[in-house]
Amino acid sequence: MYRIALYVYKRLYVYILMRIPLAERRRVINFLNRVRGKLFPKYYSPSVNVTEPITLNQKWNPPMPDWLQSEMGELSHLEFHLNTEEANLAKFEHFVVGIKAASGKKYRELLSVIPKTRYDYVLIAPWIKLGGADLAILHHLSYLSRHGKDVLLVLTEPELSTRLDRVPGEVDILEFGRHVNDLMFDEQRHLLDRLLIEFAPDVIHVVNSRLGWYSLKVSGTAISSVSDVYVSLYCDDIDSAGCPVGYGREFLVPSFPYIKRVITDNSVYVETLRKAFGLPKEKFAVVRLPTDEKLLELEVDHSDKSQDILWCGRLDAQKRPELLVQISRLLPNVNFHVYGQVVTGNNNDIARELIERPNIKLHEPFDRFIDVAREYRVILNTSAWDGLPNILVEAAAAGLLIITSDVGGISDLVTQTTGYVVVNHSEPGEYVKCIEACLEDPAKSLEKVVGAREQIKKHHTRLAFDRSMTELLEADPVGHLLETV
Amino acid sequence: MISAVTTFHREGYLAQITLNSIERCRDYCEQRGLKVELVFVLDRADALTNKLVREHSCVKAGDVLIEASNGDLGLSRNLGISKAGGEFIAILDGDDLYSESWLFDSVEFIKARGNHIICHPEMVVNFGMYNSYCQQVDQESEEFDVDGLFATNFWTAWVVAHRDVFQQVEYAKSDHLTSGFGHEDWHWNCETIHRGYIHKLVPETCGFYRRKTVSLLSEQLSKRVHIRKTSLFAKSEK
Structure with missing residues (x-):
């Protein structure tokens, strides 16, 4: 299918694009690249190359400028591959540098809605709803805002977050997923990567966000070189075939070198993951969640x-x-x-x-x-x-x-x-x-x-939770949290 | 005077071809009264590359040869620039070729337009693993869009600019294997644009980019290496 589309594209290029000014041509090519990305994502990456080569039927190549042919001819005395004999010259395909500004403009849009220029802590979650993980996020946010941290909560899914009213007022919220919903997943990942690199918070904490985990997997080296990375995991899910699935199974091992702490709310899951993957105990921290003490x-x-x-x-x-x-x-x-x-x-x-x-x-x-x-x-x-x-x-x-x-x-x-x-x-x-x-x-x-x-x-009191969080955030070196909780 | 800062690593016999091309550029400049200083940085260069560079006929008294162990293109370029004496600086790579007039025409271009201009060759010819050619992007052209730099680098690393530009904006460290950050030229382009420098194409000049099966660029692209934090994409104070 991709080959057919490519053939159509080549014909389009030859019969239409070649006849329009360069600036217009580049705009059309950018648009077509985005269509290609939607239809054939495996052939597309938003941040790949210096340029975007276009494969052409050679006989339709625009002619190489005379001055350039002349220069190549001179340099062919130094470099064999620059031979200007007709058959060799025909191997050189013309291409146009693709200027893809859509991601950059979306990035500017995101910057415009982020209130601060710096954050101590960026927590990346899919949404804030009713679930247990959402409650854990709210407890973390509460601790951080009570301790004077500048926090940005990044919500990566476009779905409505029904419990945003529970987020402490001091926490800034970026509804990332709603802003970037029209972009492809890899473009979204690229945007999130850049935000994290530019803001370089002390801590980046990923909780149940697929995009956040994917960023760690793909760009963990860069992200972890500017921020400490924490992730929260609570348990495996089981799919309809009875197999264990979830972020712990899919992403933990490839992301593990970039993670400073894996936070769970129970010791059993620590042992499950350690037994499954042979991971060192020192990187895990059990932070038990507080409950309503009026109970x-x-x-x-x-x-x-x-x-x-x-x-x-x-x-x-x-x-x-x-x-x-x-x-x-x-x-x-x-x-x-x-x-x-x-x-x-x-x-x-x-x-x-x-x-x-x-x-x-x-x-x-x-x-x-x-x-x-x-x-x-x-x-x-x-x-x-x-x-x-x-x-x-x-x-x-x-x-x-x-x-x-x-x-x-x-x-x-x-x-x-x-x-x-x-x-x-x-x-x-x-x-x-x-x-x-x-x-x-x-x-x-x-x-x-x-x-x-x-x-x-x-x-499970707030005091115990705060003590665990303080130890977690101030622990240096890594490695004694399992014994203290 | 223009200083041609060129980094060499393990190019082997390919370095000889580049040196021949640089010699051709130098002759062109000096025949027109523009003095050229060659500044060669041998960054963890192998013995063959080291020998070829030291013994090449283009190297003359007053040129600068530096042995370094940075293992880092950005730091090696900065090192070469710090030892360069020219009013203008050209950044070249040790395995590419350049059109004869590239250095001379760029200096003339900057003298005509001002020291805020950063010159790129108008055309890039890729050869080797694949063959192609294109026109680079002129910052003052209609199609230029600064936000495009978010996803793509518009230019190759070869530039000519006044030395003040390099003193204002150094190349970033490019240790992609340990930090995940690379593409120091892309980062430098972003930083210079943020500071108001203008990237222009010098008409009828060209760089010839040797495309190899494995190169630093291809390695960085495959590993999804990022550019470092840049002022161009930073959240600014209101």
């Missing part, structure tokens, strides 16, 4: 015989609402209260099943966990894979008993002494046993709840 003030009371169980999460393959449906069938006398969101994939069927189950009640998503925490004593989590879900941290802080699948980083918080852990986590019957056990033994439940709360007080 710690809620009274813990497991003396009543409430049969109401809380389930929170997206209605998707990761959180496995279908497992909840199976559990609810096995426990018809227990009521399950679902605060869920339909956000990915085709899960109309599971939503319908949830609605149809008599002992499952669907609720609107809550804004703050404390608004619903008082209503429940037990929370059930059925994730197939995860980091350390924020909802479990909040639940532990609020004094809820946690029954959860034993996946990802959850074991950092929930063990058999701080909750009920389901090792064989795809079996609904295993959850049923735990639910029955906790409902039958309130005293034991209380013990577990108190243990979990102690973990929260130790690791």
Whole structure:
């Protein structure tokens, strides 16, 4: 297909472009180059060459100026390849220097909306929405603004960021993705690279941004020579074939030489990545996220015989609402209260099943966990894979008993002494046993709840988070953070 | 006087061809009363290149030969410029060829237009691995757009300018393997434009660019090397 397009282009060049003035010709060629980039991206790079050669049928080459032929003829006595015999001269194709100004103009547009000339910290994220990673970003931004850092938040995806109102007012926001949406991915990467090189912040921190990771992979040598590079990773995702995927799998190894710190919120994922790739422990830092400390003030009371169980999460393959449906069938006398969101994939069927189950009640998503925490004593989590879900941290802080699948980083918080852990986590019957056990033994439940709360007080307060962040940013040399958190 | 600052590395016998071309340029200048000083920087040059440069007939008393171990084109050019005595400086590469009148016509061009002018050969002929030719871009032409320098370098590294230009704007370090930064000529072009210098084409002059399977440029392009931070693309204070 590319060859056909190239043939058409050559004909176009010969019959039309050759007949128009050079300046116009260059504009048309630039336009055609951009079309080529859209249609045939693998044949295109925005920053490749000094010039943009055009392959031509030789007989249509514009004639080489006489003075140049004469000079080549003279120099052929010094250099064999500059022979001006007709057959050799015909090998020299004419080309036009392509002036591609679109990226440069877009770059100027970006500069015009960035308020400051310098930043201490540039955090690159896809967006700010409702997810756990978004919450982590907000905690990082809060810490940085409370500590007087000049921060630029770069949002690389064009999608609407629904939680920008949560970003501290002192943080400047660049909606990069919305500005550059009309450019190709590699052009976007080139723009981001240049912004990072020109601003040269003390720290560049990439969280879940594909463009940010791609910049690190391609331009990490340059970027890391002017800034310290941090990345945040929380867990693998699992694709529909059951394979681990995600930025940790795709980008971490090629980017690793440029990264000063890999930040996670749980120690399990550190070991997962180290085992997978043999990476050194010293570059990892576990920074546990703070929770709403008002939750710690809620009274813990497991003396009543409430049969109401809380389930929170997206209605998707990761959180496995279908497992909840199976559990609810096995426990018809227990009521399950679902605060869920339909956000990915085709899960109309599971939503319908949830609605149809008599002992499952669907609720609107809550804004703050404390608004619903008082209503429940037990929370059930059925994730197939995860980091350390924020909802479990909040639940532990609020004094809820946690029954959860034993996946990802959850074991950092929930063990058999701080909750009920389901090792064989795809079996609904295993959850049923735990639910029955906790409902039958309130005293034991209380013990577990108190243990979990102690973990929260130790690791998930703002004070603990600030201490971890300070150590992270001031640590010199790299390498002792795993032991201090 | 014009100082022709030329960097050599491991060109081997190709250096001899370049030296022959430089000698031709020198003769052309001196026949017209323009004195030429050759400043050759041998940056980690191999023994053959070193020998060919030292023994070439173009090298005369008063010329400058510098042995350096920068391993860096930008720093080597700066070093050569710092040792050059000419009012005008030409930057040449050790494996290319130049049209006979390139140095002389450039000096005449600057004398006519002013010391804010940076001269480039009008044409570039690529030869070797591939053969092609083009006209370079004139900053005062209609099609010139400074924002195009964001994605592409418009000019080859061969320039002639008044020595003040090089004293105002040095070449940046170009250690792409360790820092990821290179294309020191592209960076220099951006910096000089930002400071108000004008890049012009000298009519009927040409550089002949030897294209090799592996070159510094091709290596830098394949590794996605960047130019260093430049005032041309910096966020300015309002």
